[in-house]
Amino acid sequence: MTPHGNPEVPASSAGEVTSTAAKVPVGAPTPEAASSEAPAAKEATEAKATDRNAWGLWEVFVRSSRGLSHVHAGSLHAPDAAMALRNARDLYTRRNEGVSIWVVPADAIAASDPDSKGAFFESPQGKDYRHATYYTKSEGVKHL
Template sequence: MSEQTSPKTWPLWEVFVRGKRGLSHVHVGSLHAPDAVMALRNARDVYTRRQEGVSIWVAKASDIAASSPDERDAFFDPAADKVYRHPTFYDVPDDVEYL
């Protein structure tokens, strides 16, 4: 095995599985693999052994951008001043059954 294909140099992949019960994919874990095809196969073998899923997504961890939990207040603060986004801002007529 060459240094380039050594498991020590394989990228980290984040795995998301969509269960039978819903439509949302949920992060279930991480694994190392040389490419996306192998990451999907390994994810299937590791995270859906008991047929828990109907769909799998894999994404290179290095390609994921995320906000920091430490910056939560500053990052999400601009949404606090937009009261019109909250349902309490609107008056709903009594004759509207489903909203």
């Protein structure tokens, strides 16, 4: 038995011996062996980390009183709709300023780009026929 208690490792190599080429401790897995084992373990570790940290982004809309519209109040992260609703209640209606709350997953909202509002909202030139004022009344039609 060697001085370190490991019969399989000779006393001369029982210490912190490293190879000169790659500076890897003797007996440690080679980078090739580590890379073949690591992907599965790494994916499992990353999956657990992303599961814990992958709370979705939710947009919150609050209606302050009956008869009014819901207004965007802000955003929050939550794992599901029930938790998003409870968190929205706690964050955005602390002083009884709401009667109704909507929470919507942020990726379910489609929105126009504010920077391209001119091209998006401008009425096309030369297409007056799209408006009722373009047409004239027919003379033979009553009650129009």
